Amino acid sequence: MSGGRRASAAAPGVAVPMRTMVVWCPDWPVTAMAAVAGVDPAHPIAVIEKDLVHACSATARAEGVRRGLRVREAQARCPQLVVLELDQVRVDRAFEPLIAALEDLSPGVQVVRSGVCALRSRGPARYYGSERRAAAAFLERLAMLGAPDARVGVSDGLFAADIAARLPLPGDDRIRVVPAGEAGAFLAGLPVQFTGDDELVGLLVRLGVRTLGDFAAIPAEDVRARFGEVGARAHLRASGSEGTAVVPRVPPELREVVSEFEPPLDRVDQITFGIRAASDRFVDDLREARLVCTAVRIELTAETGRMRERVWLHPRWFTASDVVDRVRWQLQGGGTIDDGLEAPVARVRIAAEAVDASIHHETGLWGTGSDERVHHALSRVQSMVGHEGVLTAVIGGGRGLAERQRLTPWGDRPDAMGGVQVGRSAAASGAGERTPQLLPARPTGATAGAERTPPWPGSLPPPVPTTVFAQLMPVLVEDAAGDTVDVTDRGEATAHPALFSPGTARSELRPVAAWAGPWPVSERWWDAEGRRSYARFQVVDADGDAWLLRVEQGRWSAEARYD
Template identity: 40%
Template sequence: MSLSPNTPSPKPPSPQSSQTPQSSRSPRLLVLWCPDWPVAAAAAEAGLSVAEPAAVLAANRIVACSAVARAAGIRRGMRRREAQSRCPELAVFAADADRDARLFDTVAAAVEELVVGVEVVRPGVVAVPVAGASRYFGGEHRLLERLVDHVSVQAGAECQVGVSEGLFAATLAAHRARPVPAGTAAEFLAPLGVQELDQPGSDRGELVDLLRRLGIRTLGAFAQLTERDVLARFGADGVLAHRLASGRDERPPGRRRPAPDLAVTETCDPPLDRVDAAAFLARTLASRFHEGLATRGLACTRLGVHATTEHGEELGRSWRCAEPLTPDGIADRVRWQFEGWLTRGRGRTPTSGVSVLRLEPEETVEGSALQLGLWAGGSGAEHTPEADRAARALVHVQGLIGPEGVCTAVFDGGRGPAEQVRLVPWGDRRTPAEGHAAPWPQQLPSPSPATVFDEPPPAVVAGEDGQQLDVTDRHRLTAWPWTVELGDGGPCRVRNWAGPWPVTARWWVPGDRGRCVRLQVVLESGRQPQPVAVLLRWQEQGNPKWTVEGVYD
């Protein structure tokens, strides 16, 4: 058969098409996903109705919100003040990983009543192999219907399920509540946006942003690149993301089986019946477990926590993690699991204390011992006795007030003082954002204020006639600043001032199109003998228009 000049040439089959050999495909997984689980868990613990808007905050920003809150205009990443201005009746809860894991154990237990081999990916998501269960229940569709109904009745949780090859594709299928036919994972992923690569805990935000700036907007477009080109341009992390976009799993199907002696078992005398006692034992056991893997050059990515009670009850759960688990991560998951076992309620708690606790590495990867960086800001400080004591003290404080209560500062790029420093919880990786050292047009000139407010207090900037100042279209003040009133302290005379400096960043975002300028002023305060220097910000859209962004020493 001949081809006319206008007839397109036949294309070779895609390497991820249905012609891929069955042996190279990832196993089919069923993923059950509870939407907005941090909000659902917080609302359930507080006895809040699902019809009321609610959100969970971390570092003064929204990390999760309910569907009712989204309908009111609340979005992830929004500051608390802006969210409450859009929805005054919004119920706000602090992020609590322990609470999310403890309440989710009821959902995992309900899934385990129907399907064996439950793996907790994170609070809100569980994965199970689908092959055996689908044959038992007469097909995947019957299994999905039965599972959703059972979880709704037994755990009282709203959930969605999806089936596909590999955990990544199955999770996205659960977000859309659909089973993907066998062998079509690549076709299912192809039209989806590359932002789907940035799943919770993956830390691929910078890669996604780079792909979008390069014009790669869909997973299919990313999958069409060769693996060699991806490795040369994006490194090992890019190759892993490329595998996911191509419909393959994070790791090849032939995974290394850990040796039997890698499991760690501890006999508890007296038996454990309190969460605090279990948390104390978990620290020691996690260190032994991690050292045993590290001596063999391994790291654990799927942890099995198994326990036996005095009355012979067998308890067990698998925890999956995208990154190799550290000793602290292992201890946290053991503590979360004990909280779920001992406080799940409704007649599901064990009838006696735990007498035997066993940690088993159900999946391992090549790795090395992970060490905790201390004071040198990522430069590799030595582990001195003083630094070790300080680290233990800070971890102890975190156990009392929560992980977000102890933070260290990391310098990031940005135009404003609040954008130039990011607080990282103690123990997390302290890496500056990409491009932090690049030039930033319209950046606030030095020196930077010593105190920066998360919620800037209002201010009144007035001219000599007592009228509040405004800013013209050319970013000039309508009059010279004469007095500034901060809160209820009364007006202070302006001794000197500099600016204004316009800020036109994020003009493409609908909610950030309002103009704003910054103004540095030195005030003569009657309460203090020395003048006070403050950084003021004027916002075109907002009430009040003038706020205090920072205070200089």
């Protein structure tokens, strides 16, 4: 191999690459769809998606058909081409028996995509005697299931192992084992197109970097500075130092339990009692697999055939009693514990929507202190008063501060619009600016999420006030002559705010020490009936109190106060 350095060891601070075994079934979409259509896989076949070739058989490639071609161009190159429409569900379903066979031979199989699986090679190599013997055992089982052309690649890291499985081998050999520590040398002579990132490849080629070895020879610091995180990850793969670990899939049988009732039950308490044993089994099976469930899907099928389903989340993880509570809350959407349901329930299915390794949720040596006590207390109250009975405050979306206050049931995911609170500052406004922003921009709990959210034009810039009034409080704002200050259609103040009163009594007017604004806000401008326009000001009175004010059609009100 020419060009580049040999990555015999990981760079300092980089995870040591894991010996990985990749099992690849060539042209699996073609094999699966040909079996569905009853077509001989040896025939020229193209599986298309959105009028483009998604995959093609070896005989079709021999005629010039390539992935990404339009159907007409592919048929022009190969007139006898058989065109099949991609059905990803059927492709995945056809691959399931092969995954199950690999799991029988060795646990811990990660499904990369349909036709490609990855395993940690250490366990199979110790059991079968070597990595090559383990790969031969896998290929023998897959050949019995209708995948005689499967190949296996073994190397340091998932990227190198995947390429080792895909590169052609001499003769009938279908196993390539790259010795430990030689992944960098194995990859060095391959073109940079193997990185799979078209934009990165274009930049590298224009810079004269043609092979993975040339790319790996560039210092990692220079790659990160020039190409960012995407380039840094590609550089690790190219040098054979990839630290990506194999993440085994969760076997489907551990993810769900089904309870069927004959005859169907029409009372909430009867159903929850009937699914209690299934809930215990559901949680115990996950525990034995060293997993916890963080999101559960519950499907209720009525006697009439109507099905209601919902995904429930949990702040930590589900216990058996938590699952029973969610079933009860979902049932109570159509009745109470004493009332009959709309229709008797014939089937309850409980499925894990999201799972995580239990090691990530282990309690610390001294417990979790107050957090754990708060969680147990809120969960117990919620189990008694219902799902909507315990609410927690989250930051929501909206231009007004009161609109941002959202109450979400304990354990539910916050509103997808939450935390959108980035807007124009006084310096950016331009119109009517008289002083810099009154308060220093300091991080607060309310603005921490806003810094990570997309901008929302017209929203309040940080820092946000600490006291938000439930209802707008009428105030007075006048100029030096005693006239009410207003905002023109062009978003400019008619005069300098000189006097301010926190109420409507003129006797309480006090001088304005500083002010900033206005910041115009236009809501629902496209709706003739619901449109609304107003402007915001920041005002500091003579006592040093800072206020967030708004003026709408000449009427002033206080929205919040900076304490």
